[in-house]
Amino acid sequence: MNNQLTKQIFSLIKLNNKLIAVESPLQQRPRLLTNLACECQRLDINCYLWTLEDDALHQLFTNHKGLTLQIVDQYQTIAKNRREHYFEILRFWKTTHLEGILILEGIFPWLGEQTSDPDFFLTSEWIKSALINLKLYNHSCNKTAILLGPNATVSSDIAPEVPTLIQQLPTIEEISTYLPQVLPDYSQVEIHAIAIAGVGMYLADIDYGIRQAIAPEITPDELVEKLSVYKIELFKRIYNIQFLQPPATAIGGLELMQQAFKTYKRLLTTLAKAYNLRLPKGILLIGPPGTGKSYSAKACSAKLGLPLIILEWGSFRSYGNLAEYKLKNLLALVDRINRVILYLDDFDKGFTLGDDLSKRLAGMLLTWMQERTSEVLVIASANNIEWLPPELTRSGRFDEIFKVDLPNYGERHEIFKIHLARFDPRFRNGGDGYTEQEWKRLLKATQRCVGAEIAAIVERAAVCCFCQMFGDDVSPRKELPPLEITLSALLAARQSMNPLAIREADKVESMRNIATLQGQPSSPIDSSIYSLGNVDIFG
Template sequence: MKNSARDLLSAYVDSLYPIIYINHFDFKVIDEIITDITDNRKIVEYNNGLGIVDFKAKSTMKECDLYNFLNLVKDDGYEHDMFIVLKDVHSQLDKPEIVSLLKYIAERNLYNENYNASVFIISSKLCIPDELEDLITVFDMPLPSVSEIKNIMVNFTKDLEIDVADDVLSEIALSFKGLNEFQVKQILNLAYQDGGYLDFDDKRLILSQKEQLIKKAGLLEMIPVNESIEDIGGLENLKEWLYKKERVFNQLDKAIKFGVDIPKGIMIVGMPGCGKSLAAKATAKLFEIPLVRLDVGRLLGKYIGESEENMRKALKLSEAISPCVLWIDEIEKAFSGVGSSGGASDVTTRLFGQFLTWMQEKENTVFIVATANDISKIPAEFLRKGRFDELFYVDFPNDEERRKIIEIHLKKRHKWNKDLDIISLVKLTSGYNGADLEAIVKDAIESCFIEGREQLTTEDLKSAQKNIKSISSTLEKRIKEIKEAVKDMDLKPATQSEMTFEQGEKPVKTIRDRFEESRKKHEESRKKHEESRWPWTVILKE
């Protein structure tokens, strides 16, 4: 990581890039890289709040403000080849006098053969004044690759003289992907202090630390997940597809080595209230990875370029916490106005382009789940082959699916009993979505409670149904428009063909059986690994 950063930074300096903005928090790491590429240049450092600082000793030499410092060193580039290192000065880059001096130094570095002074601005906050935009190059410190992370872990285990199996190192290294070296070492120390060893269970610790990154940034929302794939009534094709991807995510390192492509994500389009959001949550639960929601509205800023910078940070953050599910709910609203001109539409169009480019080029384990009601409002570029692994269409639940949905909600509230005639209710609820059916169950249970009865009856459910209109009747025109929009599109149905009540159980049982089988194999793999550990490590664990 440091070698690649050093080579790239050295290339920028040799190519006369006048101002290099290093967006990073760890000054010690940056100082080491700058030292490596100094090549006998003079280095002068200014630290906001401290003044002029000795670059090597880090002692304060003289207290002064940034203007006086720049004024003092601006012509030193004629006498020495030099680096001007400015730390945490982002809050002063909006001052005209500071901009003028930086521009003075940059232009001489570019156009005067007798002048050589490169400026490094180092700060964890990116703030680029419009006047200097063409003169500043933003340098992102490359994050360590999986192999580099594995080397960090190997050195860590050697220093502490602990033995860790190679497959454990590979799997945990993959979980660390997206974190910088400082963060990796911190979590390794925490894991070691917690148990005195490293194993598969430390993936949970890594996840909890990644959650902290989300909370501090405030650009993404961590969604708690309690819903499982078994909470979805129907959508058998979608569930079967997710089950296959789960096998990949639970053995990512092995899958990648085998040559399997990392799953990109899915788009789920269709009727409102039919389980699209539930599917996003169940996906994260099934894959055993965190669910984060991207709200594009949260990224919009009031300053020029702020929205784009927020999008860049949000996507970078999602990579840092990967593997994860990145959920974009009602994506047609998130990117509404794309292609229009003027004001907010221009910003949205730029954000959309930025997101598309990231989707196309990403090689990380961020699994995207995009949900949408109205596909006609989604730009065509978004639906192009290769953006998503699959596009699913969710229609209103058929008879068998409605029966399952009703039973799921009854059992979740402990009100299922064998005397209930669910089929008779199913026949009354054609055109109802999952949310409508849940409302019927909730209303019936509430009435039962108010009347002081212990057992729910079929009549309670039918009475509740009479008071709740289906979405297909209340939004009839809107539903027709949605169906018309998807009619000619190549979308895979999330539901299997219409099933009779007698046929209904088989697909669900098959998926459940496979799901449990996968879980058992995963647990067996963990147990075998534990048995193969060095005896003293097992004793230490106990």
């Protein structure tokens, strides 16, 4: 079992700390309580647990069956006679002859910053005062109170009096040490593979994921795959993020940015570390919507072979007062996974209001980016860089800023071929279904179309050609004829769409101009055979 947190707690107790805050996730609670009770029994110290839910005091014991709880009648009698509120336990522990460790579960919500609710405020202040008095009164007694909860947020007025410990996610070594208890018949190599799949989860989550996936005929490789799927679902529920393994992503154009990705891959090698070279602290992609910023992050994941975490930065605002707690946990997760890409999508939208919450979240992110030692590549995308605080865009935070612009003729040609290959076999394996003149006609018709709009044009054309090939009632066939997308279908699909860069020409041009001033180009000058022709910005 992972006893690191238990060791830290008892180290603080030996230093005569009478009040300790411990942040531990709910799923790890039984394991932590068992570890504390075991250590207390070893040291011949009584261990008690009080929970807000039932306002009952229990003494904790461990045996070969696990953790057992025995109710303390003395507290029940006294509390019943003089109960004024649910926190009578604080007065009881200050005056009782009982000694040892008291674990108080569920008290943190009253220990945060001040609130406008007068009743809540009075209760909160009484609890804070009672805790401080508890510490002073029991200074020479063998009594320690441990405040336990999933979010150990303590207001600044009492924070100096309460040292805080946080249960960290287990390392891959700790997971590898634990797994043989669950999978005794697995080899060391198989254990290591499963431990890699479990990085980023607590031991309780790994245990649950394995027991959910395990079956009599399952192979170790299948278990790794199922545990990875469970982890992705868990991350979505807990952190509201997408966790993607390196995808097989083809990207059209943006050669300069792709060249930078190759450089980042070399910086991940041990040789680069030997020369004290590192990844950039952050990369910022700026430009109009739909130009391929999110797609570029996936391409970077594929190029580097690193998993990708996608986070909508503006979504943290929905957590309100819990936003900083959520961000702290997410950054701890990213650090523990280590070699991963953190992609902050629509980064600028989190700063539109410019309020205190935005500034606090930005401050947390900046501090983490500046001080972290993990090999995490941070990529953020923004449509409007002027919404970002200036301190975010200076060197040392986002070391490289790329302008992701409207695709030129050659890039549109590559993007079209990538999407056409999804439906039309003529464009697969380097093939081509159109003549040079047909391409020039199509590319001229799609001036100022971004990658997302090109994908939509191809999909509409594919649907049109499919409907032309088959009627309403189609009998089953042994061999399906290939779907060939015609140039006329693509041109018709283009005519049915009004690109954003034409509809909102002023806004898009403003974004492009600002991006040109702030960022370096992600594409070289178009040197393809399709680069000729007059450009009419009004299409």
